[in-house]
Amino acid sequence: MSQQVETGLVLASYHTFWLSERIDDVPASGRRPSNGLVVPHMGAVEIWTGTHTGNVPVTVETRDDVPTTDDMSDWDDVVEVDVESVHGNLLVTSLFAHLPKELPNLAFHGAGLYRMRFYARGRDSDPTYDTRAPDEHHRVISWPVLSRTQEAVLKRTDEYGTILRAQASH
Template identity: 40%
Template sequence: MVDSFHSRVRLSHHQVLISPLDEPLPAHPRAFPNGLIALDDDEPDAGATILTGVHTGVVDFTVQLVRQPPPPDLDSWDEIVEISLECAFGTLHVRGLHGDLPRDLPNLATEGDGWYRLRVHATGRDTDPGGIARTPTERYLLVVWPAPPQPELVLKRSDAYGAEVRAR
């Protein structure tokens, strides 16, 4: 069974955050070795940051909450990365850098405290890197399921923006 939710996420400074609702926002990671998502450098359980191509504006964002991971859709996305994230506070939410919460996206921590696996998909980051998106030019899919911690897994790398970030 898949619970799917869709919204537009307002962002700034190339950042969409995944973090606990009642905690301070995670610090911007110093590096994004996989080109797409990174945990907070100082407090990994504080959350993660997804790096967008556009600097400011809105992106289309879909969240799927699952019990078991579906096979990855390698044909529809430019970049796909999986990471593990510990939820210490029972809530994990997608939000903009300034704490903006999209109304239609749920708490990702379906089982409260514990470890979750996040598979982040991105497409469209090469459309207007560094630009301002008044209407979405980028799409993201975040698939989340409870799972013990595992090493990061890069499933696909193909956009120029991600290659540029990885080269820094």
């Protein structure tokens, strides 16, 4: 089994960072995530942060198959979605195309369908922050799949996710 795990700092802008095949631009969104964490797009995913603008640590893990065990106790929100990569180059980026070079390509088997599990913690760590939530951290696990599966909310406990889910329903 092939596995790669890397951590880097990602520039959150307007409470988001992205996984995207495009490095020059990200898709237009404006939608709030109904699951409280991510909004999938064709060839991209918008990830919502508690941090308005600033560097957020992100750990990325690529795997050949689904994780068999997973301890979610350290995480506030966990969501799984399918992402289709058209070009086989799905990278962590931000609104202003800041590419952390240490984070690997999440479409590591080339073009095709991937299942991704997104984790967030610390988005509520300081409700008065302006640039960075002090304890915020995100994690993404990616593995290739053959067929689509419905979005799955595996855990949702933070207040910020609750606010985003409420905004998405209006």
